[in-house]
Amino acid sequence: MRTLPIPDEIPVAGRWRRGRGTPLECIDPANGDVIAKLTAASPADVDEAARAGATAAAAPSWRDLLPHERARFLVRIGDLIDRHADELAELQTRNTGKTRAETRALASSAAGTFQFYAAALETTETPLSPQRGPYLTMSVPEPIGVVGAITPWNSPIASDAQKIAPALAAGNAVLLKPAEATPLVSLALARLTVEAGLPPALLSVLPGKGSVVGDAIVRHPAVGKVSFTGGTNTGRAVGHLAADKFMPLTSELGGKSPTIVFDDADLDQAAAGILFGIFSSSGQSCIAGSRIFVPEPVYGEFVERLVAGAQRLRVGPGTDPASQVGPLVTFAHRDRVAAMVDRAREEGANVLCGGRIPDAPELTGGAYYLPTLLDGLSNDARTCQEEIFGPVGVVLPYRDEDELIAQANDTIYGLACGIWTRDYRRAWRVARRIDAGTVWINTYKQFSIATPFSGMKASGVGTDKGRDAILRYTRQKSLYWGLDEAPLPWAR
Numbered sequence: 018m019r020t021l022p023i024p025d026e027i028p029v030a031g032r033w034r035r036g037r038g039t040p041l042e043c044i045d046p047a048n049g050d051v052i053a054k055l056t057a058a059s060p061a062d063v064d065e066a067a068r069a070g071a072t073a074a075a076a077p078s079w080r081d082l083l084p085h086e087r088a089r090f091l092v093r094i095g096d097l098i099d100r101h102a103d104e105l106a107e108l109q110t111r112n113t114g115k116t117r118a119e120t121r122a123l124a125s126s127a128a129g130t131f132q133f134y135a136a137a138l139e140t141t142e143t144p145l146s147p148q149r150g151p152y153l154t155m156s157v158p159e160p161i162g163v164v165g166a167i168t169p170w171n172s173p174i175a176s177d178a179q180k181i182a183p184a185l186a187a188g189n190a191v192l193l194k195p196a197e198a199t200p201l202v203s204l205a206l207a208r209l210t211v212e213a214g215l216p217p218a219l220l221s222v223l224p225g226k227g228s229v230v231g232d233a234i235v236r237h238p239a240v241g242k243v244s245f246t247g248g249t250n251t252g253r254a255v256g257h258l259a260a261d262k263f264m265p266l267t268s269e270l271g272g273k274s275p276t277i278v279f280d281d282a283d284l285d286q287a288a289a290g291i292l293f294g295i296f297s298s299s300g301q302s303c304i305a306g307s308r309i310f311v312p313e314p315v316y317g318e319f320v321e322r323l324v325a326g327a328q329r330l331r332v333g334p335g336t337d338p339a340s341q342v343g344p345l346v347t348f349a350h351r352d353r354v355a356a357m358v359d360r361a362r363e364e365g366a367n368v369l370c371g372g373r374i375p376d377a378p379e380l381t382g383g384a385y386y387l388p389t390l391l392d393g394l395s396n397d398a399r400t401c402q403e404e405i406f407g408p409v410g411v412v413l414p415y416r417d418e419d420e421l422i423a424q425a426n427d428t429i430y431g432l433a434c435g436i437w438t439r440d441y442r443r444a445w446r447v448a449r450r451i452d453a454g455t456v457w458i459n460t461y462k463q464f465s466i467a468t469p470f471s472g473m474k475a476s477g478v479g480t481d482k483g484r485d486a487i488l489r490y491t492r493q494k495s496l497y498w499g500l501d502e503a504p505l506p507w508a509r
């Protein structure tokens with residue numbers, strides 16, 4: 018067992034110190050090593066951070082900054098992330114198991130997110146409405162004050178940045194609650210914001226259990242908005258609390274996304290894209306294309322291609338540049354995935370490949386699970402309806418377009434969809450009929466920070482990313498300016 022020299026300190030209310038919560042250990046899922054020991058935040062820490070955040074957000078030195086002055090902080094944070102991208106990637110690989118290629122891309126994406134919102138700050142406008150009487154009306158966005166950002170473990174630095182950057186750009190303070198298992202990269206990001214000169218109480222990072230620390234953030238009276246990314250059940254519970262407070266909430270939740278092949282598709286391209294869509298990040302992705310719809314005429318041939326591709330994937334530690342499928346985030350999560358595949362067998366699934374923990378001696382110490390493809394189930398099986406969040410895809414045959422759309426939409430989720438076809442009219446038609454916030458056509462899992470991201474149905478409420486995300490961290494106020502010199506007639 019090795020412990021990395023990571024100080025047991027977290028940034029609370031502008032000061033780095035030990036949390037007052039319970040001790041927590043960060044584990045490298047590739048080998049079970051303890052890589053850091055920390056003391057989590059407590060509800061008292063949340064209270065202190067929220068009060069200090071409210072004061073810092075209201076201070077004229079932050080509140081009255083001109084857009085380009087506030088943008089400078091974001092530019093500096095983005096530059097520092099870029100400069101330290103390799104270390105951040107290394108840390109995130111050690112804490113989450115993700116491959117270095119993925120964590121390097123996530124660090125670059127986080128840097129780009131800060132740069133994007135710095136630029137976007139100069140483009141926000143305060144509209145003047147058309148005149149409808151002897152007055153002028155305009156609407157001004159104002160900061161909310163303190164915002165809670167609650168993130169999951171699968172892509173910490175990128176999801177942290179997508180919340181922190183627009184929230185700071187809008188003039189708020191942020192309380193960030195990273196997942197209990199993976200707080201290290203969020204803490205490293207906070208150190209870079211200090212180096213960038215951000216007034217320290219504007220960002221507190223509060224690791225710990227969601228049911229304690231996350232709950233305290235959502236309930237805190239000074240917190241005026243929460244942006245939550247996580248599972249649908251947690252999102253529902255957070256949504257109830259937010260509704261009780263009349264507090265706006267953005268929630269990005271789970272998915273069971275269909276990825277659809279048509280018989281005119283470039284089948285090599287489709288197979289490569291589908292394997293990437295389900296097995297990259299070891300399937301621990303909200304947008305994983307976990308239901309793979311294949312037309313009956315090419316079913317046998319295409320499934321063979323998928324299985325051959327899945328069996329070629331290199332499973333190994335994220336630190337090995339050759340690895341494509343790293344370990345799952347924790348041993349407990351790996352066991353949950355294994356149990357769901359066992360249940361799929363009970364439901365009558367054929368295991369086409371994988372379906373077990375690998376037995377190679379170099380992998381037995383880590384939380385690995387082999388890339389798994391199943392078929393023989395109908396879309397209403399629990400395996401096809403519940404998010405597995407691991408390297409497990411189900412292949413389903415279909416006969417015609419209407420039947421396909423009915424099956425693809427027959428899920429509580431509506432997050433993403435992939436369409437593989439050479440016929441762009443068909444792609445347009447199908448994309449418009451699918452319940453999903455994002456549809457990829459002849460590609461998958463590609464992202465632009467400039468493009469809004471949201472879920473339909475139980476995949477979430479509200480939108481992240483895009484230029485308008487800054488406005489989603491503001492409250493709108495309308496001002497009426499009277500132009501008439503005479504008194505209002507009523508009281509004359």
Ligand code: NDP
Pocket residue numbers: 167168169170171194195196197198225226227228229230231232235246247248249251252254255269270271272302303304404406432472476477
């Ligand atoms: P969880 O819902 O378990 O946790 C998400 C975050 O919420 C964690 O920080 C967690 O803390 C915290 N949390 C847990 N309980 C509460 C509570 N009662 N009040 C406030 N916060 C709480 O999800 P996972 O971490 O397991 O992440 C996987 C899920 O996230 C999947 O369903 C996935 O689809 C979804 N996701 C959605 C994305 C999207 O954009 N739509 C993107 C990425 C993931 P703790 O770590 O202690 O549990």
